[in-house]
Amino acid sequence: MSSPIPLSDTAYVKDCGFAGRGAFASALIPAGAEILSILDPLICVPDDAHLDSCCHYCMMEDTGEAGGSVNQAYKPPTKLSYCLGCKVVKYCGKACQTNDWKRKGHSYECPIYRAQYPKILPTTARMTLRMAKLFLAETISANKIGGIGALKTHITEFEKAGGERWEFGNLLAKATAEFSKSSKKENFEPEFMRDLYCKLLVNSITATTQSFDPIGIAVDYHAAMFNHSCSPNAVMVFDGRQLFLRSLKEIPKDTEITISYIDIFMTRKERKEELSTRYFFDCMCPYCSAEARPSEYSLCQKCKKVIPLSSNACPTCGETVPEEQLLDATTLAVSVSSARRKKNADKSIPVMLESLRSLYATRLLPSSYHPIPQIHQDLATAYIDAGDWTAALKHLVTLYVRVYPVVYATPYHPIRVVRTFTLAMVLIQVAVGAPEGFGELDFTKVLYGLLVEVCGNVNKSHGEGSGFAKMARKKTEEVMVDAGIDSNREVEKWMGKGLRGIPELEDEVGKLVQIAEKFVAELTAVSKS
Ligand SMILES: C[S@@+](CC[C@H](N)C(=O)[O-])C[C@H]1O[C@@H](n2cnc3c(N)ncnc32)[C@H](O)[C@@H]1O
Numbered sequence: 001m002s003s004p005i006p007l008s009d010t011a012y013v014k015d016c017g018f019a020g021r022g023a024f025a026s027a028l029i030p031a032g033a034e035i036l037s038i039l040d041p042l043i044c045v046p047d048d049a050h051l052d053s054c055c056h057y058c059m060m061e062d063t064g065e066a067g068g069s070v071n072q073a074y075k076p077p078t079k080l081s082y083c084l085g086c087k088v089v090k091y092c093g094k095a096c097q098t099n100d101w102k103r104k105g106h107s108y109e110c111p112i113y114r115a116q117y118p119k120i121l122p123t124t125a126r127m128t129l130r131m132a133k134l135f136l137a138e139t140i141s142a143n144k145i146g147g148i149g150a151l152k153t154h155i156t157e158f159e160k161a162g163g164e165r166w167e168f169g170n171l172l173a174k175a176t177a178e179f180s181k182s183s184k185k186e187n188f189e190p191e192f193m194r195d196l197y198c199k200l201l202v203n204s205i206t207a208t209t210q211s212f213d214p215i216g217i218a219v220d221y222h223a224a225m226f227n228h229s230c231s232p233n234a235v236m237v238f239d240g241r242q243l244f245l246r247s248l249k250e251i252p253k254d255t256e257i258t259i260s261y262i263d264i265f266m267t268r269k270e271r272k273e274e275l276s277t278r279y280f281f282d283c284m285c286p287y288c289s290a291e292a293r294p295s296e297y298s299l300c301q302k303c304k305k306v307i308p309l310s311s312n313a314c315p316t317c318g319e320t321v322p323e324e325q326l327l328d329a330t331t332l333a334v335s336v337s338s339a340r341r342k343k344n345a346d347k348s349i350p351v352m353l354e355s356l357r358s359l360y361a362t363r364l365l366p367s368s369y370h371p372i373p374q375i376h377q378d379l380a381t382a383y384i385d386a387g388d389w390t391a392a393l394k395h396l397v398t399l400y401v402r403v404y405p406v407v408y409a410t411p412y413h414p415i416r417v418v419r420t421f422t423l424a425m426v427l428i429q430v431a432v433g434a435p436e437g438f439g440e441l442d443f444t445k446v447l448y449g450l451l452v453e454v455c456g457n458v459n460k461s462h463g464e465g466s467g468f469a470k471m472a473r474k475k476t477e478e479v480m481v482d483a484g485i486d487s488n489r490e491v492e493k494w495m496g497k498g499l500r501g502i503p504e505l506e507d508e509v510g511k512l513v514q515i516a517e518k519f520v521a522e523l524t525a526v527s528k529s
Pocket residue numbers: 018019020021022150151152154202203224225226227228229278279280281282283284
């Protein structure tokens with residue numbers, strides 16, 4: 001590529017050396033601004049687990065008659081119906097079905113899926129077939145970025161790395177080439193399918209719900225132009241099948257715009273491993289080449305303050321770091337994390353609790369140390385699903401107090417805002433019972449504070465007109481009306497402050513900190529280790 005290509009009003013694509021192409025700011029981008037909106041991504045489909053519960057075009061979830069889940073409270077009721085041709089994919093209405101059939105290639109896939117039924121092809125096979133079909137259409141009107149044909153494959157590196165993934169790629173390529181015969185339209189060669197499978201691995205994005213739960217996979221050549229950083233200045237946010245890129249800080253003109261390809265909680269070693277095995281590069285971002293990120297600090301056994309991993313002594317009280325114990329603790333964290341990432345890992349509540357306790361029992365790992373945050377998060381979700389709001393609340397309060405400010409330092413980070421909203425919703429559920437274990441906490445005050453924090457940040461995190469912003473504002477208004485409060489006045493008064501910045505709520509913040517402290521102390525004390 002010789003000259004820069006505009007990507008949006010504020011971003012352009014150009015060659016950037018060893019990383020290939022990258023996206024850059026064409027003007028100063030303010031913090032919390034929309035950089036790019038992709039209203040019609042090339043591909044966005046539900047993954048295996050959500051094929052039955054999500055519209056195959058707009059990604060709307062089937063809420064059915066069920067109630068009780070905080071995530072379902074985000075959505076209007078939707079009923080999905082099967083495509084009568086294949087009985088594999090579902091739609092929320094005629095418009096979505098027609099769009100998927102005519103524009104996204106379901107007319108091609110439908111006979112293939114029908115021929116395989118009742119076997120259902122896995123997500124990677126469905127995506128590869130769809131990509132192949134769309135690739136053919138693209139040769140007529142390839143876009144300026146270069147379309148699917150110009151996406152990185154890393155096929156030489158894949159082949160050189162060999163192993164199970166390469167074998168799987170070959171197998172999948174052969175199978176999809178064979179399946180393509182039942183379309184009676186275009187048949188594809190295995191090499192072509194293998195190439196597309198490799199493009200998929202390198203360029204796909206996990207599609208999520210508004211609450212950032214994985215729901216599907218998306219590929220789009222505009223979205224694929226963003227390179228990775230473990231300290232990104234932008235983040236992708238889904239609203240149904242629409243995809244938005246938003247800034248996490250001010251981005252000066254001609255600065256590269258980066259996103260994180262991986263779970264940002266991971267330790268440096270794990271990040272490096274994942275980036276080199278899946279994306280074939282050695283990350284040189286500030287967190288990988290210099291100082292460790294704050295979530296990787298350890299805990300001082302004496303004063304309980306954090307210590308950078310590079311340091312031998314606590315910067316607050318001078319206590320020496322017990323090196324061998326610290327090594328044992330960080331090794332345990334890596335092994336718990338890799339066990340959790342295995343296919344079919346046991347993520348039942350007792351197993352997750354035991355893992356959490358073993359990590360806290362080291363007394364050296366703070367709540368923000370990977371994988372403690374995810375275990376808290378998964379336990380909160382499991383308790384919400386089980387209707388145990390009180391147990392869920394304790395995990396969410398711990399995350400709110402001890403993890404989000406460290407891991408999502410930007411108050412308008414979309415994940416932090418969504419999780420704060422979830423905490424508020426769970427708080428409502430707990431408040432209606434007779435909550436025990438929360439001391440003198442004034443649930444009503446905390447609830448207002450949390451909702452005001454969400455409303456104060458949502459324009460920057462998600463954008464004023466986003467589905468999440470509308471829903472959060474509506475919910476806040478309902479809660480305030482119930483309590484006889486003028487929501488506009490309160491929100492305005494506290495706007496942008498967040499729970500921690502509202503002087504009237506200082507005492508309640510202190511109580512939340514104590515609840516989290518007591519809870520972590522309990523988890524640490526009852527460990528079998
Ligand atoms: C989704 S693509 C990003 C766009 C890509 N640079 C291109 O030229 O098409 C992902 C690939 O970009 C490269 N890449 C992304 N982030 C990088 C980084 N921080 N350092 C080096 N290469 C990077 C890697 O080759 C990776 O597999």
